[in-house]
Amino acid sequence: MTEDLHDRQIRSLAESILLKNYKVTFFLGAGVSTASGIPDFRSPGTGIYDNLAQFNLPYAEAIFTLDYFKQNPEPFCVLAEELYPGNYRPTVFHCLLKLFEDKGILQRVYTQNIDNLERVAGVSDEFIVEAHGSFAEAHCVSCRKSYTSQEVWNKLIDKAGSHKGIPHCSCGNYIKPDIVFFGEALPQRLFNQWDEDVDDVDVAIVAGTSLTVYPFALLPSEVPRRTRRMLVNYEKVGDFVKGRRTDIFISADCDTIANKLAAALGWEQDLKDLVEKVLETHKEYKQKRKKEQDEVKPDDVTKETTKEADKTEAKQKPKQDKAETKQADETNSKLDKPELTDGKSSEEIEDKLSKLNL
Numbered sequence: 001m002t003e004d005l006h007d008r009q010i011r012s013l014a015e016s017i018l019l020k021n022y023k024v025t026f027f028l029g030a031g032v033s034t035a036s037g038i039p040d041f042r043s044p045g046t047g048i049y050d051n052l053a054q055f056n057l058p059y060a061e062a063i064f065t066l067d068y069f070k071q072n073p074e075p076f077c078v079l080a081e082e083l084y085p086g087n088y089r090p091t092v093f094h095c096l097l098k099l100f101e102d103k104g105i106l107q108r109v110y111t112q113n114i115d116n117l118e119r120v121a122g123v124s125d126e127f128i129v130e131a132h133g134s135f136a137e138a139h140c141v142s143c144r145k146s147y148t149s150q151e152v153w154n155k156l157i158d159k160a161g162s163h164k165g166i167p168h169c170s171c172g173n174y175i176k177p178d179i180v181f182f183g184e185a186l187p188q189r190l191f192n193q194w195d196e197d198v199d200d201v202d203v204a205i206v207a208g209t210s211l212t213v214y215p216f217a218l219l220p221s222e223v224p225r226r227t228r229r230m231l232v233n234y235e236k237v238g239d240f241v242k243g244r245r246t247d248i249f250i251s252a253d254c255d256t257i258a259n260k261l262a263a264a265l266g267w268e269q270d271l272k273d274l275v276e277k278v279l280e281t282h283k284e285y286k287q288k289r290k291k292e293q294d295e296v297k298p299d300d301v302t303k304e305t306t307k308e309a310d311k312t313e314a315k316q317k318p319k320q321d322k323a324e325t326k327q328a329d330e331t332n333s334k335l336d337k338p339e340l341t342d343g344k345s346s347e348e349i350e351d352k353l354s355k356l357n358l
């Protein structure tokens with residue numbers, strides 16, 4: 001296909017959107033985030049791959065299995081710290097989503113990505129359906145207590161205490177961000193929202209996904225026959241292979257097409273301005289967070305960790321798996337005679353012991 005044909009198709013889609021007041025629904029995969037520099041943890045030579053290599057994962061995907069996480073949460077925590085919202089900048093494509101929202105013609109964004117970049121670009125929660133979960137919330141794997149993204153981040157970067165950057169719940173078990181692991185149910189919101197949206201999809205833009213993960217892969221095939229569909233990906237995937245008469249397939253990188261679509265809609269300058277604004281906000285956020293991180297005094301961290309460890313000790317369940325027992329042992333060894341405390345501080349006990357001349 002020639003470049004001209006692509007341009008004509010994009011212009012024609014843009015005209016339909018503007019003239020017929022169509023709303024646009026997006027279906028996204030990893031390809032839309034590539035330009036932000038997010039590393040593929042399965043690719044040798046990337047920093048994250050090298051960091052994970054030390055853990056000798058039985059297989060790469062083990063990092064996203066609950067059983068493995070419960071035994072050894074450290075590799076996932078290393079990955080989570082790397083991918084945590086705020087570390088990477090949104091791409092031009094993410095900014096285009098926000099522009100669709102600002103123009104009042106965004107229907108929904110269904111994303112398989114866990115990088116949160118749609119939110120970082122400013123897209124409102126109501127428009128985003130994170131099919132495979134996100135870091136926006138987290139829960140204890142045992143008691144299901146919920147934690148905010150910020151609370152988990154604070155625990156992830158706190159390497160000074162006995163938990164060494166592995167987020168622990170007050171019950172002593174591990175906290176896992178609400179990323180959907182293998183074998184876990186997908187968020188109910190995906191099904192509810194899709195039920196509501198499926199018949200109302202005027203325009204479906206599928207971008208940067210190989211459409212191999214189900215049930216997400218089926219969504220673009222379930223839209224009505226009247227829906228205008230566009231696939232931006234390096235190869236035809238899903239039911240775009242067989243295709244519909246009105247389908248548009250463009251083999252190109254997502255940001256290039258985001259720019260072209262914005263230009264065809266007459267939003268070229270709007271997109272440029274928005275990208276600049278979003279990147280500036282992101283830069284400021286990163287600087288602020290770095291400053292906050294640098295300001296954490298080791299004393300504060302130790303105090304908080306000890307408090308946490310006391311709670312852990314008090315609420316430990318009698319039956320624990322190996323990893324938890326090991327963790328509890330580590331916790332104990334960092335405390336002064338916790339088994340003697342009985343609600344009293346170790347200073348009080350040591351004071352009594354010294355009076356008894358033991």
Ligand SMILES: [Zn+2]
Nearest residue numbers: 140143169171
């Ligand atoms: Zn818990």
